[in-house]
Amino acid sequence: MAETTDVDRAHWRHLGLPPELLSSSLLSWAGLAEVVDELALRPGDVLADLACGRGGYGLEIARRTEARLIGVDFSAEAIRQARAHADDLGRTAEFRVGDLAATGLESQSITAAVCVDAIQFAEPPAAAYAELARILVPGGRAVLTCWEPTDHAPDLPERLADVDLRAGLAAAGFVDIEVVDRPEWRQTERALWDEAAALDPGDDPALQSFHDEGVRVLQIWDQVRRVRATATTRAPS
Numbered sequence: 485m486a487e488t489t490d491v492d493r494a495h496w497r498h499l500g501l502p503p504e505l506l507s508s509s510l511l512s513w514a515g516l517a518e519v520v521d522e523l524a525l526r527p528g529d530v531l532a533d534l535a536c537g538r539g540g541y542g543l544e545i546a547r548r549t550e551a552r553l554i555g556v557d558f559s560a561e562a563i564r565q566a567r568a569h570a571d572d573l574g575r576t577a578e579f580r581v582g583d584l585a586a587t588g589l590e591s592q593s594i595t596a597a598v599c600v601d602a603i604q605f606a607e608p609p610a611a612a613y614a615e616l617a618r619i620l621v622p623g624g625r626a627v628l629t630c631w632e633p634t635d636h637a638p639d640l641p642e643r644l645a646d647v648d649l650r651a652g653l654a655a656a657g658f659v660d661i662e663v664v665d666r667p668e669w670r671q672t673e674r675a676l677w678d679e680a681a682a683l684d685p686g687d688d689p690a691l692q693s694f695h696d697e698g699v700r701v702l703q704i705w706d707q708v709r710r711v712r713a714t715a716t717t718r719a720p721s
């Protein structure tokens with residue numbers, strides 16, 4: 485991804501993102517606006533971007549809200565790139581290596597947390613939801629974007645077949661849980677994957693990976709729904 489900009493360019497074009505937003509996922513500019521609204525951050529609040537990748541969404545949310553950003557990802561290379569990118573943009577943010585299930589963040593230290601298109605990677609998922617609940621302040625907000633299986637989903641990889649955001653958040657003690665379908669987001673995704681599946685990747689590994697993922701995603705296209713989940717940790721009574 486660092487060595488070829490073609491994949492980034494396809495993301496920027498289809499998702500409507502500005503070139504300074506490094507995305508490794510499928511959240512569009514319009515989808516990001518919804519996420520920002522749901523996070524309800526105020527200046528000085530602490531935002532955790534979990535499985536932040538190269539930090540693009542967290543940096544943009546922090547820019548808009550004036551929240552203090554802590555990005556966490558288990559890839560040291562992604563964290564290295566996120567730090568370098570924040571420096572290039574002249575932004576102050578903290579990026580650290582950590583797992584969705586063991587972030588290394590202090591308990592009740594985070595005002596709101598976002599996880600863009602990555603909660604399905606947690607092993608086990610229940611540990612990631614519990615970690616999310618642990619790091620948030622009482623009354624803290626969590627916003628997750630992901631996919632869930634449709635009623636007929638025989639071919640999904642296990643990690644997607646098992647996604648149940650409402651159940652995961654509820655089991656971790658969250659309240660005010662809302663999981664909404666976002667079919668509009670699927671249209672932009674579809675155009676991106678159609679392009680990926682149709683391109684000739686040559687011998688560029690980033691393009692090969694993009695192409696292969698496009699082919700795989702289109703094979704199971706009707707077996708997932710696009711969803712956005714929001715939830716709150718219990719406030720003291």
Ligand SMILES: C[S@@+](CC[C@H](N)C(=O)[O-])C[C@H]1O[C@@H](n2cnc3c(N)ncnc32)[C@H](O)[C@@H]1O
Nearest residue numbers: 507508509535536537558559583584600602605
């Ligand atoms: C699809 S990318 C999304 C990255 C970023 N949220 C974005 O939207 O650009 C998934 C990210 O999850 C990270 N990841 C996967 N499993 C993880 C885990 N168990 N703990 C922390 N990060 C993880 C990967 O390194 C990768 O950066």
